[in-house]
Amino acid sequence: MSYIAKPKFHHPNLPRNSLGLTRRDYEGAMSTLCAGCGHDSVSAAIVEACFELNLPAHKLAKMSGIGCSSKTPTYFLSKSHGFNSVHGRMPSVATGANLANNELKYIGVSGDGDTASIGFGQFAHAVRRQVDMLYIVENNGTYGLTKGQFSATNDRVSLGRKGQKNAFDSIDLAAMAIQLGASFVGRGFSGDKEQLVPMIKAALSHKGFAFIDVISPCVTFNNHNGSTKSFEFFRDNERSITATDYIAPREAITAEYEEGSVIDVTLHDSSRVRLRKLDANYDPSDSAAALQHIMKHEELGEVATGLLYLNVEDTELKEKMDMVNVPLNSLGVAELRPDNNKLESINKSLR
């Protein structure tokens, strides 16, 4: 099926952001995913987050691999450049793009097959390099486009659509990301916009590798009884550890909280993240504790969600590589090419 353009007309009184844009300006082509697909809700959350952040869409690039999730960048931000690469290799393309121009924001959208199987190596190394991007995995535990095979994030207790058993333990991508050194790690649920949108806003304002594992049920192949990635299972077993408020630069904080129940973190662009601890013992700046917390919930058959780990101290790729402040793609002959005298002295040194 070819792509479907969305009609452009809209209500004249739609709310506008500080750029004078409406939410419609952040939308993309009509989705061709199954009706009710969790991924469409994630696309909607990205649209909402970018609208609320007043981001100019053309200063953002969308990167993806292959699979249902990787198709979604067509369905949001049509004024952004997009790059649908090859299966499991989006991290390297995003890394290269980032090296060429660090001034754009990058959203990578991937799936559990794309990230936890074929692209596991590239994912690990993008995290390790602290590529400045938001990396979202739309995690449904199944291969949708090839009609319902188990993926590596499918839990061992989870049954297939026809009752098939899964012999292997799942890979927890959020735990993986923390262990590999991602500086921002969250987990959300496609059905919980209240939680997801502020988390995306905070991630887009963060400098460094921001990872969000979004449980995004596949209504066609993995939403049955016995699946641990179904809407119903997730609603019953989700355990939100933190609630995230995103506070824009210069925005006042009005709500009052009991002492010790919130943590405020200032991000690189001077916006703030206010984490309301729903579990009083939780410390999102401690990676070992975060991992322990995730595993504790996993043992109970629950899924920990919220902003799980945040480190604003680490540097991102460009700083680690000691690159100039201007984007490399803005440099021309004058900045890049040594003159003939330099070449002559090189010739001389080779005689």
Place this chain on the structure above:
Amino acid sequence: MIVNDFVIKFANVNGSGSASANALFAKAIFRMGVPVAPKNIFPSNIQGLPTWFECRVNGNGYLGRRDGIDIMVAMNPQSWDEDIKAILPGGYLLYDSTFIREIERDDIKTIGVPLTQLCNERFTIPRERQLFKNVAYVGALTGLLDMDFDIIKGMISEQFRGKDKLIAPNIDALELGRNYALKYFDCPLDIRVESSDAVGDQILIDGNAAAGLGCVFAGATVAAWYPITPSTSVAEAFENYCHKLRIDEETGKKKFAIVQAEDELAAIGMVIGANWNGARAFTATSGPGISLMSEFLGLAYFAEVPAVLFNIQRGGPSTGMPTRTQQSDITACAYASHGDTKHILIFPSDPTECFDFAIEAFDLAERLQTPVIIMSDLDLGMNEWTTKPFKLDETRGFDRGKVLNAEQLDEVEQFGRYLDVDGDGIPYRTYPGTHPEKGAFFTRGTSHNEYAGYTEDGSVNVRVMERLVHKFNTAKELVPGPVFGQDTQGSTMGLLYFGTTAISVPEAMEMLDERDIKIDTMRIRAFPFSKEVEDFIDSHEKVFLVEQNRDAQLRALLVNECEIEPAKIVPVLNYDGSPITAKCIVDLISEALGKNTEQVGSNTVAAE
């Protein structure tokens, strides 16, 4: 007496510190103005296995590899028997006479220098005793071959500038060997080096260093690579030259980014991501890396993203002979990836062309919005060559190709990423972040229409695929054209060759000429083949094609792409991992013509 025309070979143990002494010897000859071609013949090993350094010295500038050794410096007991066998009758054996050796040939002349004994007496530190043995045999050779001793002493001072305390013991070691030779042998030998002006303004450099330098001058800012022999030194040279030439004076920060990727897949992915985003980016790899990069090359071809690759070819298939040379990745590169794909290949034949073609490749990749693969090989990449100095045309800018900026986008009614506006098959592209409203598109490996939208409409796909062929035909006019050799001979026979074979062809032609075999020559420098290549084949009855692979891969490409009668092109092949010799070319052509190969002479020494 033989002056400035011999092959000397050094047989050493890998990791024993011989490489720098051997390089010193070769450079000293070069400094005397005599053309020289040093070659490392090394194992895939860090320490302990046999390694050789072969050096052809030729006043006429015939610097292709030549079989038969005139002087063997045999320093490795492991390969002793084999090394003695390789010496030509009447040739010389220089060896460490501290140890008693059985020498079973009486048709060679032996020069025993007690190198171990001399160094043990002079030096106290064990490592010094080992290292200076190498310097001492170079010293002995300066006496035996009548080399300019001031030149080599000057080079030692140059090399250790800043570490001055190393100068005296090195010169000491040189003199140790030299004085022994002068005292005990009739110096100089009947083979010797005489100062000359045959080198002229040429330089001595390896192809990989030249390629790395070329990338700096080409404006490359991103390099992503994964270590693999024999390509590693391209990335390393780029890094070294960037540190000298690309540090921002004000901030001290880097105007470049070099990533040692986790594998070749990631390396090419980064290159494609960076090029897509408007930075000039490249990778360097070898055959196995090309296999891994193939899926991404298909994406770059179809989505029309520029990319520059250096393939420093080695012996295949599979892991093959990682430290030997071949030209055996032509098919794999020309048609890399599944589906109908074709890629631009460029064949440099010396380090100067590695530099020039690096600059050319970035222009071509961006002009044509497609991958360009520079097909070097181990012989060119990792050995130092006597080659023309680098030149830069300062009036020439970077050709960034058809890229629309914000103002140009404002003028465009409707931007279509894959629209053939100019009729040359090359569409217009935009970099991300250019314009708030116009010019954004979705780069994809899925079939797409002229507006980059996904399509499963077969007729649209055919249209796009045909435009890609049209673009590839446009490339024929833009890639480096062929170079004619003796096209004036008006022979009915032609000879085609490419890449490092070039160094052996003039000598082969002279040898054939002596046999009264006249052949016109043409050096192919790129794929797709320009019309001149087709014309050359058309205008000759029989065409020989010299290749360093088993399957005559370039021949297959010519037959396939130019619809040439296969029988017309006679393959001349060498694929034993050693660079092709003039004699091999002559023998195979003579054999094909039914002439007695024995009459053609065993080497140029005999011919003189």
